[in-house]
Ligand SMILES: O=c1nc[nH]c2c1ncn2[C@H]1C[C@H](O)[C@@H](COP(=O)(O)OP(=O)(O)OP(=O)(O)O)O1
């Protein structure tokens with residue numbers, strides 16, 4: 490089975506990529522399989538820039554084709570925050586519960602109909618001697634007033650998916666893989682995978 494390397498240390502993302510790539514016939518490896526590699530500093534100003542930074546750094550270190558995911562939540566009433574700072578919104582230790590609590594607190598006085606938000610995902614593909622490229626996906630929703638559900642990771646318990654009338658964390662992995670920002674981005678990449686691999690990356 491072909492192996493795809495995803496430059497992430499996030500176990501929630503890793504699981505989703507495994508589930509999404511398996512039916513396509515690819516086995517997923519992540520940075521959790523390469524503990525010797527350091528975290529890449531996310532110094533970019535956009536999801537795309539940070540995805541490129543992660544993909545290119547790890548591709549160079551392994552001399553292989555690597556895909557990286559930079560993603561996050563943009564809340565309209567907070568002028569797009571936490572955005573690219575989603576993982577560290579409540580502090581450097583990247584605590585999902587604290588991140589959600591911070592966002593919920595800031596939205597306490599925001600009306601139900603003004604709680605629009607969307608998840609963004611940028612995927613970058615970097616390979617030795619090739620031009621890096623990105624694809625993106627989004628998922629529209631609203632921020633709930635309290636956490637709901639136990640599936641998923643990150644901000645899923647506070648993100649209401651309109652088309653499903655459920656919190657993202659109430660969707661099982663198969664349901665989330667139909668509608669998520671990550672799934673939408675990956676769909677744009679899917680058809681190119683055989684070509685990328687046949688080019689010997
Ligand atoms: O489907 C999602 N459902 C809920 N929350 C999500 C999702 N997708 C991204 N998120 C949140 C989690 C984290 O707060 C931030 C990603 O930050 P981001 O830097 O891309 O990932 P990370 O630092 O956890 O791992 P890594 O950089 O090693 O891939 O957005």
Ligand SMILES: [Mg+2]
Pocket residue numbers: 531576
């Ligand atoms: Mg990160």
